[in-house]
Structures are given as C-alpha cells and as structure tokens.
Amino acid sequence: MAALLEVRGLHTEFRTGAGIVRAVDGVSYTVDEGETIAVVGESGSGKSVGAMSILRLIPDPPGRVTAGEVIFAGRDLMRCTDEEMRHIRGGDIGMVFQEPMTSLNPVLTIGRQITEAIEQHRKVDHAAAEARAAELLHLVGIADPKRRLKQYPHQLSGGMRQRVMIAIALACDPKLIIADEPTTALDVTIQAQILELMRALTKRFNVALIIITHNLGVVARYASRVNVMYAGRMVESGKADAVYHRPRHPYTIALLRSVPRLDRPRQARLDPIEGQPPDLTRLDDGCAFRPRCRFAIEACAKSRPPLQPVEEEEHLAACFRSRELAGLVGEAA
Amino acid sequence: MSTDARPLLEVKGLRMHFPVIEGVLRRRLVGEVKAVDGIDFDIRHGETMGLVGESGCGKTTTGRCILRLEQPTSGQILYDGVDLATIPRKELMAMRRRIQVVFQDPYSSLNPRMKVGEIIAEPMKVHGIEADREKRAARVRELLQVCGLNPKFADRYPHEMSGGQRQRVGIARALALEPEFIVCDEAVSALDVSIQAQVINLLEDLRDRFGLTYLFIAHDLSVVRHLCQRVAVMYLGRIVELAESDELFDHPLHPYTKALLAAVPVPDPSVEEGREFHPPPGEVPSPIDPPSGCVFHPRCPIAVARCKEARPDVREIRPGHWVACHEVH
Numbered sequence: 001m002a003a004l005l006e007v008r009g010l011h012t013e014f015r016t017g018a019g020i021v022r023a024v025d026g027v028s029y030t031v032d033e034g035e036t037i038a039v040v041g042e043s044g045s046g047k048s049v050g051a052m053s054i055l056r057l058i059p060d061p062p063g064r065v066t067a068g069e070v071i072f073a074g075r076d077l078m079r080c081t082d083e084e085m086r087h088i089r090g091g092d093i094g095m096v097f098q099e100p101m102t103s104l105n106p107v108l109t110i111g112r113q114i115t116e117a118i119e120q121h122r123k124v125d126h127a128a129a130e131a132r133a134a135e136l137l138h139l140v141g142i143a144d145p146k147r148r149l150k151q152y153p154h155q156l157s158g159g160m161r162q163r164v165m166i167a168i169a170l171a172c173d174p175k176l177i178i179a180d181e182p183t184t185a186l187d188v189t190i191q192a193q194i195l196e197l198m199r200a201l202t203k204r205f206n207v208a209l210i211i212i213t214h215n216l217g218v219v220a221r222y223a224s225r226v227n228v229m230y231a232g233r234m235v236e237s238g239k240a241d242a243v244y245h246r247p248r249h250p251y252t253i254a255l256l257r258s259v260p261r262l263d264r265p266r267q268a269r270l271d272p273i274e275g276q277p278p279d280l281t282r283l284d285d286g287c288a289f290r291p292r293c294r295f296a297i298e299a300c301a302k303s304r305p306p307l308q309p310v311e312e313e314e315h316l317a318a319c320f321r322s323r324e325l326a327g328l329v330g331e332a333a
Numbered sequence: 334m335s336t337d338a339r340p341l342l343e344v345k346g347l348r349m350h351f352p353v354i355e356g357v358l359r360r361r362l363v364g365e366v367k368a369v370d371g372i373d374f375d376i377r378h379g380e381t382m383g384l385v386g387e388s389g390c391g392k393t394t395t396g397r398c399i400l401r402l403e404q405p406t407s408g409q410i411l412y413d414g415v416d417l418a419t420i421p422r423k424e425l426m427a428m429r430r431r432i433q434v435v436f437q438d439p440y441s442s443l444n445p446r447m448k449v450g451e452i453i454a455e456p457m458k459v460h461g462i463e464a465d466r467e468k469r470a471a472r473v474r475e476l477l478q479v480c481g482l483n484p485k486f487a488d489r490y491p492h493e494m495s496g497g498q499r500q501r502v503g504i505a506r507a508l509a510l511e512p513e514f515i516v517c518d519e520a521v522s523a524l525d526v527s528i529q530a531q532v533i534n535l536l537e538d539l540r541d542r543f544g545l546t547y548l549f550i551a552h553d554l555s556v557v558r559h560l561c562q563r564v565a566v567m568y569l570g571r572i573v574e575l576a577e578s579d580e581l582f583d584h585p586l587h588p589y590t591k592a593l594l595a596a597v598p599v600p601d602p603s604v605e606e607g608r609e610f611h612p613p614p615g616e617v618p619s620p621i622d623p624p625s626g627c628v629f630h631p632r633c634p635i636a637v638a639r640c641k642e643a644r645p646d647v648r649e650i651r652p653g654h655w656v657a658c659h660e661v662h
Contacts (some may be wrong), residue, residue, distance in 0.1 A: 042525035043496075157616050187387035187552065192596035192612035214526060217598030221605040240602040256600060258530040260559035262582065263599045269537070270559065272530030276495050 003030035010068035019281035023049040025232035034206040038219040041229035091121040094169030098181035104153040111149030121172040136167040159190035231288035238315035248310045248317035340375035347408035368394040370570035381547040383561030390567040433507035437519035439499030443491040450487030476505040497528035569628040576654040
C-alpha cells in the first residue's frame with residue numbers, strides 16, 4: 001500500500017542578511033494512513049519549517065522550497081497551483097498550530113470561523129454548515145456548543161481555543177492533520193486533555209497525524225514513529241520503541257540522557273549536551289552535530305553522514321558510527 | 334509549617350489580591366483577583382524550595398511579593414526575622430542586596446541596548462559597591478567565568494548570544510551582589526532541552542559553591558524534582574501540598590498533585606504504554622470568583638459534600654508532609 005504522504009528530499013532555504021539558512025536540508029519520510037508520527041527537535045532544527053513547506057506556507061521572500069517532492073494521496077503538492085493548495089489546506093489536510101490565540105481571528109465568532117472552513121470546502125448551505133459546526137464543537141468536548149458558537153476567541157480559555165482549532169482541522173474530514181506544537185502553550189493537565197482528545201479523534205476517524213514537538217514525553221505517549229531533527233536534517237528515524245530504547249545517533253542518545261525523568265530515581269547530576277546549537281548560516285561540509293558530539297571522529301568533519309539503516313527494520317540513523325554506538329554507550333538512555 | 338532550625342525565609346498568611354476595575358468615566362471596583370490567598374511556608378538556609386503549579390496558581394506572584402515587586406495585601410514575609418511586607422523603602426534597598434532574581438525570559442529580561450558587561454555591572458553601580466571601574470570590570474569577567482561564559486562576552490550585546498548564554502548572563506547579574514537568596518522564576522523553562530540541563534547544572538554548582546538558597550518557581554515537575562529538596566504545590570492561590578521532594582513525588586497525597594503527576598508524559602514509550610490515566614476534567618476556575626470551600630472540588634475525583642462548604646486546613650499528615658484536603662487522612 002502506498003503511503004498517504006511521502007516527502008522526498010525536501011530543501012527549504014531562507015535568504016537572510018547573515019547569509020543563506022538551509023532550514024530544511026534534504027528531509028525524506030513517509031506517513032501511512034491513520035498513523036501518528038512525531039517530528040522532534042529543538043528550536044531551529046527545522047521541524048516547523050518542514051511542516052510549513054509541506055503545506056506551501058513558507059513566505060517567499062525570504063523563504064523558498066528549493067527542491068523536493070511532497071506526494072500526498074498521489075499528487076505532488078509542490079506542483080499544485082495555489083488554487084489547488086487552498087482546497088487541500090483545511091480540506092484533506094487539517095492544521096493545528098501552537099498559539100490558538102494568534103491562529104484564530106479575534107474579530108470573528110467561533111461559529112463563523114468553523115462554518116467558513118466548511119463552506120470553503122463543501123457545497124453546503126449556511127444552516128447545514130452551522131449544524132456541522134455545533135456537531136464538531138460537541139465532538140471536541142465543548143459543552144453548550146450553541147452558545148459557544150456565538151462567542152469570540154477571547155472569551156475562551158487557551159485549552160478551549162485549542163479545542164476549537166481541532167474542530168476546524170476536523171471540519172472537512174481530513175486524511176491528515178499537521179499539529180505544530182499543539183500543546184506547548186498549555187498547562188500540563190490541559191495538555192493531557194488536548195492530546196487525549198486528538199488521539200481519540202484521529203483514531204476514530206482514521207486520520208493520520210504529524211505531531212511536531214520538542215517534548216520527548218509527548219512523543220513517547222502518542223507517536224508510533226519518530227523523526228529526530230537537528231540543524232535542518234533528520235538524524236534519526238524509526239519506531240518510537242527503537243528510537244527511545246536503542247537510539248543510534250549520538251544526538252538522540254544525548255537528548256534522552258539530558259532530561260530529568262519522573263519515572264526514574266533522582267540523578268545526582270544531569271548529563272547535558274555541551275556547547276550551543278549550530279549557527280545555520282555557518283555550517284560546513286561535515287556533520288552539524290560534530291562539535292558537540294562525544295563520538296566524533298575525523299570522517300565526521302569531511303562529509304555529512306547519510307541517513308542509513310541500522311540493525312532494525314525501518315530504523316535509520318545519520319551517523320558514521322551508528323553501528324558501533326550500541327557497544328560504545330552500553331544501555332543507551 | 335516551621336522547623337526547629339530558624340528558617341531564612343518565613344511566609345505567613347500571605348495574600349495578594351489585585352483589584353479589578355471597570356468603567357472608563359466612572360471607575361468602580363467590580364471584584365478582586367485572589368492571586369495568592371493565604372499561604373504559609375518557610376525556606377531553610379541553603380535549601381532549594383520548589384513552587385509548582387499551573388498558570389494562574391499564584392506561584393509567580395508569590396515570588397514577586399517576596400522580592401517586593403508587589404506590595405502584599407496582607408501577611409508577613411519574614412526574611413532573617415525582618416518583615417519584607419512592611420519594611421521601609423530605605424531598608425528594603427539594603428535587603429535587595431541579599432535577595433536576587435533570575436527571570437524566565439532571557440530575551441526580555443536583558444536590556445538590548447546594554448552590553449553584557451554593563452548589564453552585569455549595573456547592580457553593583459546601583460548599590461555603590463566596587464566603585465572603581467577597573468575592579469568592577471574584573472569582577473564582571475570573574476562572574477562571566479563563574480557562569481561558564483567567555484570573559485570576552487562582556488563586550489557583546491544580548492542579541493549576539495543564544496538563549497542559554499543569555500540566561501547565564503541573567504544568572505551572572507543575579508550573583509553580582511553576592512546574594513544569599515535567589516528567586517528563580519521559571520529560570521530554565523524557555524530553554525531547549527539540551528541547554529536546559531546545562532543551566533540546571535550551573536544552578537546546582539553555584540548553590541554548592543556559594544551556599545545559596547533558592548526559591549525555584551517552575552511548572553516542569555521533573556525539573557523541580559531534580560533540583561529541589563522540598564516542594565510546594567499551588568492551585569488557585571493556595572498551597573495544596575508541601576513535602577520533601579522525594580516524599581511528594583513518591584507518595585503524593587492531594588488529588589491535584591496526583592493528577593498533575595499523572596498528566597506528565599514520561600519519555601519512554603514502554604512506560605507510557607502501560608500507563609492508564611484520565612486527565613482531570615474541566616479547567617482552572619477564575620481566581621476572581623474561586624469555588625467555595627476547597628478550590629479544587631469541582632475537578633476533584635474524591636470530592637464530598639464538605640469540600641464545597643469548608644476550606645480545608647493545611648494539615649501535617651506525616652512528618653514534614655502537609656496537605657490541604659478533607660479526604661486525606
């Protein structure tokens with residue numbers, strides 16, 4: 001069966017005063033129907049730009065997708081016209097962004113914003129759209145939907161606004177939802193509610209989900225597969241279980257070791273990743289993680305290690321020493 | 334909540350209510366936000382005390398009251414026996430040499446027009462110590478080094494630095510006056526995971542090296558557990574539970590603390606797979622009109638009739654473990 005989404009060799013650049021930033025530098029992955037995958041990485045790793053590129057939402061100038069194919073349900077989104085893209089965004093692909101306050105229009109009612117999405121994509125009259133909007137609010141767990149539809153975003157709490165965003169994303173029965181840090185701005189108990197809701201709804205309607213996050217716990221709880229990004233590239237990819245328990249890239253290993261954990265006895269000291277994330281305008285030909293890597297060797301400075309399979313099926317790592325790492329680090333993470 | 338050894342800081346019955354005013358021509362008081370509504374705790378010499386809770390629980394306001402950036406509505410803040418809540422301005426200035434703060438956002442808490450060296454030297458200027466320029470510059474270089482930065486950074490501007498480096502500058506500034514007590518308000522929350530661990534280690538090193546006492550305000554429970562000896566959990570302006578860190582995380586007693594701990598996902602798929610949890614329903618109510626009795630009762634899985642009527646006292650259920658719940662015995 002062909003994948004629902006296939007990203008091949010995606011490159012996105014930004015022309016800035018300081019030089020060209022290759023924010024996404026050759027990223028390839030697939031998402032199957034109904035599957036939840038996570039893209040993890042820190043600020044500047046290219047995780048959000050990658051998602052925006054898929055949706056063709058990169059502002060040009062200064063940004064530009066310079067190469068790559070994004071095959072979604074058999075079509076290459078990079079070759080679609082702007083008109084076609086408008087049908088796909090909010091239609092077959094739903095979006096949920098981090099900040100629900102800025103992604104909802106403050107001067108339109110919740111009801112107007114949901115019906116607008118429905119009327120854009122479906123040939124229905126206003127009454128039918130409104131009925132559907134109320135149904136959607138009920139679906140995302142908002143009590144008293146009739147009253148809420150008449151309210152404005154500022155009258156809702158952060159968690160409610162994110163529920164509205166999810167309702168809009170689901171409005172036209174999408175095949176895929178891209179959620180960019182959907183719960184980062186929310187408190188832990190609300191974060192848990194929203195993530196549970198997304199999990200339940202994507203399962204119920206068989207919607208695939210790309211969840212972009214920096215939170216390693218969220219990934220562990222919700223994703224079946226994980227892509228780890230660093231400096232615009234995917235450094236590791238695989239099933240969540242393999243990536244967390246048998247990481248094969250030094251960055252993933254170090255990242256997992258650097259977080260304090262509630263499920264383990266307290267450590268005397270944390271084991272941080274030394275150094276700073278790289279300046280993307282000044283990357284050389286070598287591996288971008290090399291300056292912070294404990295396992296760097298001469299070869300790492302000469303060329304960038306390609307993403308290649310390690311022992312397990314579907315498990316890829318971009319490190320010259322990925323096969324040795326198992327022995328070098330012992331019980332990883 | 335006191336101990337035998339006299340604590341460095343004692344907070345007693347602290348209340349911070351902000352007026353809510355409506356109307357343009359005729360301004361009238363329509364209510365009060367009870368940001369902090371009667372809390373008691375103490376901090377011992379050399380201890381790191383954690384203050385956790387979700388947004389709007391009053392943890393930051395508590396920190397601001399201790400720093401006297403807010404004038405508390407009522408209550409006492411005894412610092413080394415002196416009440417900071419009523420201290421005259423002149424004496425407050427002297428106290429501020431002993432109490433410093435590190436803020437969350439390393440982008441907005443550093444003046445973008447000042448060089449890093451000037452930022453770190455400013456508190457010394459304000460308090461009139463190290464009047465000699467050369468000596469002050471030497472002290473700045475020393476502080477940068479202590480915080481793991483190259484002394485050359487003194488000539489840079491904040492925008493030339495990364496988030497982690499900026500937070501180190503904020504810490505260096507807090508150390509400039511050789512304080513004994515530092516309020517860390519979400520000091521590592523804005524940092525990326527890999528940088529967060531570096532700054533946590535730095536805070537620990539400084540604590541050991543200079544014998545510092547911290548009030549560590551944060552929402553990230555795993556960080557708080559790692560760094561703090563004791564932890565107080567706040568909800569809607571009140572402390573609902575307070576205990577030694579290990580005791581609190583291993584044997585949480587208050588239903589809110591339990592819900593909070595269950596909500597935190599652990600970075601391990603096999604652990605997560607086996608975990609069943611139900612996030613507490615609903616959202617945090619408005620502090621303008623908090624629920625009667627126990628403020629957590631509308632969301633509480635074990636609430637009984639009494640919880641609606643009577644505010645639970647904070648009781649010592651086990652030695653050193655304080656809980657505000659009618660149903661915990």
